[in-house]
């Protein structure tokens with residue numbers, strides 16, 4: 001697995017977390033209870049692993065592409081780099097809104113809106129990377145360059161731990177809890 005495979009794999013794991021977040025937003029918009037603490041955990045995941053790890057790795061890729069003077073569409077890297085900054089700000093906004101909902105028990109509307117803004121930005125952002133940035137890097141960056149990039153990725157990851165593992169933890173946190181068999185039996189008997 002080379003550096004570009006690592007980034008694409010991370011996209012898939014980030015998307016799985018965002019899919020469960022999106023379903024939670026839909027439930028909240030339908031008037032169902034949503035857990036502000038889960039939204040807060042998601043915001044922390046986005047800040048630590050998406051902004052702090054995945055985006056940091058992509059910035060290494062973008063700098064390498066510039067250094068090798070790849071024939072990029074002017075403004076493309078500025079656009080995706082700028083979206084990293086916006087994504088980080090939106091994740092902080094989600095964190096603040098979830099904290100306020102949790103602390104003050106206020107209406108989750110602003111927390112849901114913050115999550116929706118993040119989801120919308122991220123969807124288009126990943127599409128551009130997968131369809132325009134990564135294929136160009138795959139075609140034109142020499143294998144030894146990708147290998148050196150992989151080493152730099154490992155250093156970035158060392159300070160956070162693997163994104164893939166953190167995404168799995170988030171998916172388990174969102175999974176509906178099932179009552180244990182003993183609890184289910186005692187519930188049935190009590191009626």
Ligand SMILES: [Fe+2]
Nearest residue numbers: 055058080129
């Ligand atoms: Fe990105």
Ligand SMILES: [Fe+2]
Nearest residue numbers: 011058126129
């Ligand atoms: Fe990305």
